[in-house]
Amino acid sequence: MIKIGHNSLHRYLLGNVSDEETVQIIKWVEENPKHAEELKSLGLIYDATIWNQDKNTSFQHTFSLKQRKRRIIINISKAAAIFAIGFLLNSLIQYIGSSTKMQSLYTPPGQRAELILEDGTKVWLNANSRITYPSSFAQNHRDISLEGEAYFKVTPNKHRPFTVNASGYKIKVLGTEFNVQAYDKKKYEIDLIKGSVHVTTPDKRVADLKPGKRLYFDNNNIVKGEITHPEHFQWRNGLISFNQETLQDIFNKIELFYEVNITCRNKKLLKSHYSGKFRIRDGVEHIIKVLQIDNNFKYDINPERDRISID
Incomplete structure (x- = not known):
């Protein structure tokens, strides 16, 4: 025991x-x-959430939240055993077997997962994302596909390059730690924490990245910069974090995390800047209610159409 x-x-x-x-x-x-x-x-x-609103002064709110009941789904197959704890919204996935069949893991909106690949590489999969990979890698290369966002801690092996294929881009590494956001080609970003990566775009342009740097695409241009807000990677711990971001950017992020459509008629409201964090598991309505405290707006949620209207 x-x-x-x-x-x-x-x-x-x-x-x-x-x-x-x-x-x-x-x-x-x-x-x-x-x-x-x-x-x-x-x-x-x-089970608490801290939210800061940045105006002329800083406001901090701490909320005690009710625990939601969630299903625990255990799916055991020959190729994989998935252990899920619903109330933590965190899965530890250990894969066993020698089959070369392709495996696929999808994390629904509002959830996340953690898995260990056959070579020991550790992957954190964000909400509304999918990773596809072989249960056993080839002898001379390790290829996987990603839709959405994931954080990788790749096991070093100079004889077996690790390649992430996402939205037509190829990210090639030997052993490194990095975050990839590839929900679509318009929202593509790579943040390198350790090691080095070599990126090839769909139109065959190439770029190399050093630790502490980020690479993203703006109007089809490759842009490099510093990682200024590492707290954004806190989604691995179940948190959505914001640092001096506009409400428009926050709504865009919420739409990706929860696969909803948010419309706001108050354009002035969308320009307000905020810093803070929420627990992913508390759901989109909780986030909207907290934002409402400081802004006093009205909202309507249509669950059948996954639509939120804000006035």
Whole structure:
């Protein structure tokens, strides 16, 4: 029987545990339903959202949130075993087997997943995203496909280059750590944390990136710059973060995360700048309600059409 202390569970809820500890906690949860309930109860303690609005002064709101019931889906096949804890919206996925068949994992809007590929490469998959990969890589290359956003921590192997194919772009690495956002060709960005990457565009243009740099495409032009807001990668820990972004940019991000359409008739409102963070699992309506506190706007949600109207 695996023994897990409260200190380890607390650090897990805060995202401050190692990969090995994460595996042990998942196994501990699966041992006994009571363990899952214990972790869920502890999770309620940390279930809060902080939101800052930047005007002439800074306002901070802390909200205690009700825990939503979510289904726990366990799907075990010959090629993969997926362990899901619904209330954390975080999946640890371990793949076993020698089959070369292609596998595909999709994360629905408002959820995220974490998986370990056959070579030991670790991948965090953001909401409304899909990754396609072989259950066993070839001897001389490692190719995967991405739709949406993912954070990669690639296992080094100079004899087997790792290539991410996303929206017609090819990102080639040997061993590195980087984030890719490729929901569509108009919204494409690469942020390099460690190592180096070589990017080839759909029209065969090439670009190399160094650590601490970002690359994005604006009006079909390749633009390089510094990574100025690393907190944007907090989506790996279940957070949507904003740093001096306009409400228009925030709505655009919400639309990607939750696959909804937001229309706002108040154009002046869209130019307001904000900084803050939300938990992804709390859902789009919670975010809209929090924004409403400082702006006093009216909104209407049509769940059948996935549409939100703001006046």
